[in-house]
Each structure stands twice: as C-alpha cells, then as structure tokens.
Amino acid sequence: MEKELNKILENTLHIFNLTHIPIEIEIPRDESYGDLSTPIAMRLAKTLKKPPKIIAEEIKKNIYENYPHIFEKIEVAGQGFVNFKFKEEFLLEELIKIIANHRDYLNFDIGKGKKVLLEFVSANPTGPLHLGHGRGAAVGMALCNIMEAGGYKVFKEYYINDAGVQIKKLGHSVYARYRQKLCDERDYPFPEDGYRGDYIEEIVLNNELSSLLKEYNLCKDTFEEISSLVNNLSCQLMLKDIKKDLADMNVHFDTWKSEKELYDKGMVQEAIEHLRDKGLIYEKDSALWFKSTVYGDDKDRVVLKSNGEYTYFASDIAYHKYKLDRGFEEIIDIWGADHHGYIPRISSALQALGLHSENFNVLLIQMVTLLRDGKPVQMSKRAGEFITLREIIDEIGPDTTKFLFLFRRHDTPLEIDIEKAKEQSADNPVYYVQYAHARISSIIEKAENLGVKLDIQKIKPSNFRLNEDELRIVKKILSYPMLFKSTVKTREPHRIAFYLYELAGLFHPYYHKYRVITEDRDITLSRLALCICAKIIFKEGLTLLGVSAPDKM
RNA sequence: GCCCCCUUAGCUCAGUAGGAUAGAGCACAGGUUUCCUAAACCUGGUGCCGCAGGUUCGAUCCCUGCAGGGGGCACCA
Structure with missing residues (x-):
C-alpha cells in the first residue's frame, strides 16, 4: 500500500x-x-x-x-x-495479491545481496550460557532471519575464546576437582580464582572426560604436565553444552571460529605486521601499540605486552581482519552492553584495515534480570551461583524464552518474571500471538472440513464484503512492509514482536465479535481470505523471530 | 575524573529514522461462555514525555548544559 x-x-x-x-x-x-x-x-x-x-x-x-x-x-x-x-477495492486487491504470492510480498531487496558477517553469543567456553547470552542468541538469530528476508546474505559466526588465561583457569579448576573427587584428595587445593560452579564437577564426573584421559594418571601427573590436554578437553566439553543449549533454542551458526587457531596459524602476528606496514604500530615502554587514535579512539592501545604476550585486542584485530579477508562487506557484532567501551578500538582496527566505519555495527545487549515472586534473583558468577539459560529454557520453554528476549529493545535492561512467564496467560505475549495463529488455523481447518475453499484465481474484490473492523485488520496487514523495512534499517527485531502483538490485539477481539464461517457464502469467503492473510503474516513474523507458529495449542 | 546507555500513566514498556489531539499491557472496578480454541473478549482514566536552554514551519525524538539510575575505564579476559 x-x-x-x-x-x-x-x-x-x-x-x-x-x-x-x-x-x-x-x-x-x-x-x-x-x-x-x-x-x-x-x-x-x-x-x-x-x-x-x-x-x-x-x-x-x-x-x-x-x-x-x-x-x-x-x-x-x-x-x-x-x-x-x-478505496476499499484497492486494499482488497492488495490482499488478494498476498494470498496469491506471499513470498513476493514478504521478501525485500533492501540489502541487494550485501555480504554480512554477524557474530553473536561468542561466550567464553568457561561456563554454561547465562541469560544475557540467551538474549544475544535470540536477537542475533532473529536479526539474521530478518536481514536475509531483506535481501542480505548473512553468515552467522561464533568466536571461541579458547586461547587466553580463562581457559587455563577452567582447566585448572577441572583438574583440581578431579583430584578432589576421583583421587581421594579432599584437601587438594582449588585455584583461588578458579571457577566454582557445579558444572566443573559435572565435567569431572562425566565419563567422557575420564575415558578420554584413560592413558594418563591424573592423580599422579601434575597439572603443569598435562595442562594443555586438560584445558583443551574441558573447553571441548563446555562447548558441547553450549552448542546443545543453542540448538535447543534453535539457534545455529554457519561457522565456529577458534581464537587458538588464529594464533596457531600465525594470523595474529600477521595482522600486527600488516598494521605495522601501514605505519600504525609503534613501540613504547617495550610494548607494541596500535595507533587507534588516528581513527577516533581516546587513546592508543597495546597489542603486544612488554612480557611478550599478545593482548586480547591483538587477536581481536586478527579475527576482524579475517572477517574482512573473507570478503564480507558489513560486519555486525552483538556484544554485552558491558563491552561498549571496545567499540572505538575495534572500529579503529577495522577502519585501518580498510572498512568504512558505517559498515561496522555493534548491537549492545543489556542485562537480563530474573524475578521470582517479584524479587530479583541474585547472581554471582564467581561463587558459581547463577541461573543458567538451560534452566530457563527447561522451565518456561524455548519459544517463551526467545519471545520475551525479543519483546524489548535490545539495548534496554530486561526483567523476566519467571512466574508470569510460566503462567501462559495474557501476561505472556508469546501465547497471545501464537494463540491467534492457532485459532486461525483451526478456523481454516474447520472451513476445509465443511468444504468451503477459497479459489484465489476466481475471487475478485467485488466478491468481498468486509466491515470496518475487518478493514482495520486489512490495513494492519498491508502495513507490514513498512514495519519490516524499518526493522531492517534499524536492526531492531523487537519491532516485529510488537507488531505481531498488535495484530493479535486486533484479531482476538474480531474473532470474538464475528463468526468467520456463516451461512452467507460471500461473507464466509471474504473472512476466510482475511484469516488466510493474517495467518501468513503471523507465521512469517514468528518465523523471523525464531519462534514456532503452532496450528494447535 | 572521563566515556556510553537510560529517564514517557501507579507499575512494565512502545512510540513507525523531526510530524497532527503522546499509545499498549498490567494493576484496579464491573461484565461476557448454547457460538470456528475462555491461553479469549467487552466497558471504565489517567501524563510538566526528568529539568533548562537551543536548532525549525514543527521536538518525546536532534544539539548543549544540569539532575537521577545503570554500565564501562587496564600492558585483564
């Protein structure tokens, strides 16, 4: 329209x-x-x-x-x-077009095939995913679906931070627990800054770890002797859990890129050399610095520490260079809001590597707080006390979890009341929307059973008889392209969720006020056409959000 | 101290890339089921859009300053 x-x-x-x-x-x-x-x-x-x-x-x-x-x-x-x-007739012609060819109506070519690398979640494999990661996963997956429908070519990537001291801490924690649990050494010292969560114990008691380490005697070998093996295995097992959590949320990645691999292949060094050739690297206080101030950062940043180790930023440069080297024209990173201070330096690096700053976008994901009985659940990662994404998925289901994550702008803090999320009532928008879809499905099924079928080839606007309430719904449906385009441009998936909620808010009252299947054939067919159209939109919107659109509930 | 985000109805939040008289849900009160799914629906009313300037035909939206809340500052990851 x-x-x-x-x-x-x-x-x-x-x-x-x-x-x-x-x-x-x-x-x-x-x-x-x-x-x-x-x-x-x-x-x-x-x-x-x-x-x-x-x-x-x-x-x-x-x-x-x-x-x-x-x-x-x-x-x-x-x-x-x-x-x-x-004119009513014009609107109805539009409606018929949607039914006749809905893919044509739902897909756009805003991106013109632009190759986008979307990196999200990328949680350190040193513990289970928490709610913030889940929110990032939901937003990332939805954004990918939305941009692809908008004509972009999107690749989803998870960056695995498997090279730093965090992985050593993980391995050390696992090793210490192993000694404590399986070697009869209850007093074996646990590393002070180690990970204390129950999941460490689970890794230890996991038969897979034990069997993989069969050839070694962990009770005798010191941590130093077998650390790289334990670190690696612990990381692998942790990643396996992470992948399962994400798979259960129906979040999938095209590639999983290892940081360690960047080092092993010499790509970190190579990236720094590349910048040095451009005159953007200098030495000061026996460390190497990148001139990020050239591109607007507050201060220059260290890439190689005076002790000879690379900083985390160095491998980040290498990783982002690798993104560009694969020919991606736009880079989108989804980060926790607490990392916002990193934007200028990564942006600087990408500009130094030749990317225009407008082709680098970061979506910041704000914190998720969990409420139980209206009170925030205290979480402390150090003490190992926190609610995992897994627990929430198991408790309220992946659809509700995702929808609630997407029912708010990604850069504002989110509270999830777990009691309400479980209630499955009007307090719970996902059911409201899904229920609208299920209701429509049920109507269409009933109509089919009664032998009422819409022949799209024969139907003409003049056959339609729609009242004011129905036209309002038609207009809402016809406004979908505007909504969709603004969602792609702003990269704000929550707009789809709100739109669906509004559409459901028009449909439920309508459903209650009128009957679709009536004695009057023209009216029945008209209303059926409206239902079919609404169903197409609900299905599309929910699918874009990664949420299921059930026919029965 | 410096930087980023937030501040809209009692509460939780939208507000369509600057538009017209600022919107939902919840909460509160009362009602609706012979009927395609009651996980639903109907009827009730609220605002110094944090404050003060600026930009302009027009500002909740953009700019500056201030206040309050959150987050971040490293040769940590």
Whole structure:
C-alpha cells in the first residue's frame, strides 16, 4: 500500500519537475486522518518558496485526477499534511495479491545481496550460557532471519575464546576437582580464582572426560604436565553444552571460529605486521601499540605486552581482519552492553584495515534480570551461583524464552518474571500471538472440513464484503512492509514482536465479535481470505523471530 | 575524573529514522461462555514525555548544559 503511494508521489513530483526527492510516508496516529499520510509539502516549502498548504493542494489535485480508482479521499490537513484514504477495492486487491504470492510480498531487496558477517553469543567456553547470552542468541538469530528476508546474505559466526588465561583457569579448576573427587584428595587445593560452579564437577564426573584421559594418571601427573590436554578437553566439553543449549533454542551458526587457531596459524602476528606496514604500530615502554587514535579512539592501545604476550585486542584485530579477508562487506557484532567501551578500538582496527566505519555495527545487549515472586534473583558468577539459560529454557520453554528476549529493545535492561512467564496467560505475549495463529488455523481447518475453499484465481474484490473492523485488520496487514523495512534499517527485531502483538490485539477481539464461517457464502469467503492473510503474516513474523507458529495449542 | 546507555500513566514498556489531539499491557472496578480454541473478549482514566536552554514551519525524538539510575575505564579476559 505504501509502495504504490510512493510510486504515485514520485510520479506526481516528477510532473512538477522534482526528482530524487526523498519521500516520507507514515501511518497517521489518528485513523480519521486517513490510511497513509505524507509531510512532503512541508519539506518542499523552502525549495519551492510556496506555503506548504498550497503545495499540498496541488499534489492532492494532481493525484486525484490521475488516480481516481485508488483513492477514496485525499485531504490536506494540519500545516500541510496530505492524507490519503484508499478505496476499499484497492486494499482488497492488495490482499488478494498476498494470498496469491506471499513470498513476493514478504521478501525485500533492501540489502541487494550485501555480504554480512554477524557474530553473536561468542561466550567464553568457561561456563554454561547465562541469560544475557540467551538474549544475544535470540536477537542475533532473529536479526539474521530478518536481514536475509531483506535481501542480505548473512553468515552467522561464533568466536571461541579458547586461547587466553580463562581457559587455563577452567582447566585448572577441572583438574583440581578431579583430584578432589576421583583421587581421594579432599584437601587438594582449588585455584583461588578458579571457577566454582557445579558444572566443573559435572565435567569431572562425566565419563567422557575420564575415558578420554584413560592413558594418563591424573592423580599422579601434575597439572603443569598435562595442562594443555586438560584445558583443551574441558573447553571441548563446555562447548558441547553450549552448542546443545543453542540448538535447543534453535539457534545455529554457519561457522565456529577458534581464537587458538588464529594464533596457531600465525594470523595474529600477521595482522600486527600488516598494521605495522601501514605505519600504525609503534613501540613504547617495550610494548607494541596500535595507533587507534588516528581513527577516533581516546587513546592508543597495546597489542603486544612488554612480557611478550599478545593482548586480547591483538587477536581481536586478527579475527576482524579475517572477517574482512573473507570478503564480507558489513560486519555486525552483538556484544554485552558491558563491552561498549571496545567499540572505538575495534572500529579503529577495522577502519585501518580498510572498512568504512558505517559498515561496522555493534548491537549492545543489556542485562537480563530474573524475578521470582517479584524479587530479583541474585547472581554471582564467581561463587558459581547463577541461573543458567538451560534452566530457563527447561522451565518456561524455548519459544517463551526467545519471545520475551525479543519483546524489548535490545539495548534496554530486561526483567523476566519467571512466574508470569510460566503462567501462559495474557501476561505472556508469546501465547497471545501464537494463540491467534492457532485459532486461525483451526478456523481454516474447520472451513476445509465443511468444504468451503477459497479459489484465489476466481475471487475478485467485488466478491468481498468486509466491515470496518475487518478493514482495520486489512490495513494492519498491508502495513507490514513498512514495519519490516524499518526493522531492517534499524536492526531492531523487537519491532516485529510488537507488531505481531498488535495484530493479535486486533484479531482476538474480531474473532470474538464475528463468526468467520456463516451461512452467507460471500461473507464466509471474504473472512476466510482475511484469516488466510493474517495467518501468513503471523507465521512469517514468528518465523523471523525464531519462534514456532503452532496450528494447535 | 572521563566515556556510553537510560529517564514517557501507579507499575512494565512502545512510540513507525523531526510530524497532527503522546499509545499498549498490567494493576484496579464491573461484565461476557448454547457460538470456528475462555491461553479469549467487552466497558471504565489517567501524563510538566526528568529539568533548562537551543536548532525549525514543527521536538518525546536532534544539539548543549544540569539532575537521577545503570554500565564501562587496564600492558585483564
């Protein structure tokens, strides 16, 4: 609907010898202002040196004359808005088009095949995923689906931080627990900064670890002797759990990139050399520094410490270089909001490597707090007391978990009330939306059983009989493209979730007020068409969010 | 001290890349089931959009300052 208006406005402005004018179209707040509206006359007032109302009148007159079959009413209002009300017939034609070819309606070519690397979750494999990771996973997966529907080519990658001291701590913790549990050495010292969570014990008691270490005598060999083996195995087992959590959330990655591999293949050194060749690396206090200030960072950053070790930032540079080397044109990283301070330095590195800053985007994911009985559940990672993503998925199910993660802008803190999430009531938006889909499915099924079937080839707008409530739903459905485009542009998946919630909020009352299957054949077919369309949208939206769209509940 | 984010109805939050008279849900009160799924629906009313300036035809939205809340500052990861 907005696409047609856009074209019409473009043609109209062309008549006035105006080309390449950005056309804004919006849905007016108040229904009485029409279906769509444009403030274009106010925009043009300056260039044309005419009052906006005069311009608006000219636009109105012109469109009225040339497109009498599309508009019911065109009005000039306010300071110069042009408000459009479509003819019912036009709206219904649009509806039929959706049913006839919904892929065409739901997919867009905003990205024009642009290759995007989307990196998300990337949690250190030193413990189970927590809620924040889950939120990042949900947002990442949804964003990927959305951008692909928007014509981008998106690759999803998980970066495994398996090279640093954290992995050593993990291995050391596992080793110490092993001595304590399986070697009868209850007093074996546990590393002070080790990981104390129960999951360490689970790794130790896991038969897989024991069997993999059969050839070694862990009770005799010192940690130093077998550390690399234990570190590695612990990391592998941890990753296995992480992969399972993500798989159960239906989150999948195209590639899992290991940090350790970057070192083993000399890519870290290579990346630093590359920057050195560009004159962006210098030595100070026997350390190597990257001139990130050249690209707007507050201060230069160390890449090679004076003790000869690379910083975490060094491997990050190498990793992001690797992203570019594979030909990706846009880099999107999804991070916890506590990492926001890293944006300038990574952005600097990418710019130094030749990427324009607008092609690097970071989505920051804010904290998730869990409420039980209305009170926040205290979490402390050091003491090993925290609620894992796994526990929440098991308790409230993956669909609810994902939807709740996506029912808020990603950069604002989120509270999840676990009692409410389990309630499966109106407090729980995911059920509200899914239920609308299930209800529609049930209606369509019933109609089929009664032998009522919509023949899309034969149906014409003149067959339709839709009332005011129904037209409101039709318009909401027809506004999907606008919503979708804004979601792609802003990279804010929550907009889809809110849209679906609003659509469900129109459908449920409608369902309650009217019956779809009636004695009147035309009315039945009309309403059925509306239902089929709504179902297409619910299904699409939920799928984009990674949430299931059940036919029965 | 410096940087980032947040501040909208009693509560939780939207607000369509600057538009018209700022919206939902919850909570609270009352009601609805012979009917395609009651996990639903209907009827009730609320706002110094944190404060103060600025930009302009127009600001909840952009800029500056201030206040309150959260997060971050490293040759940690």
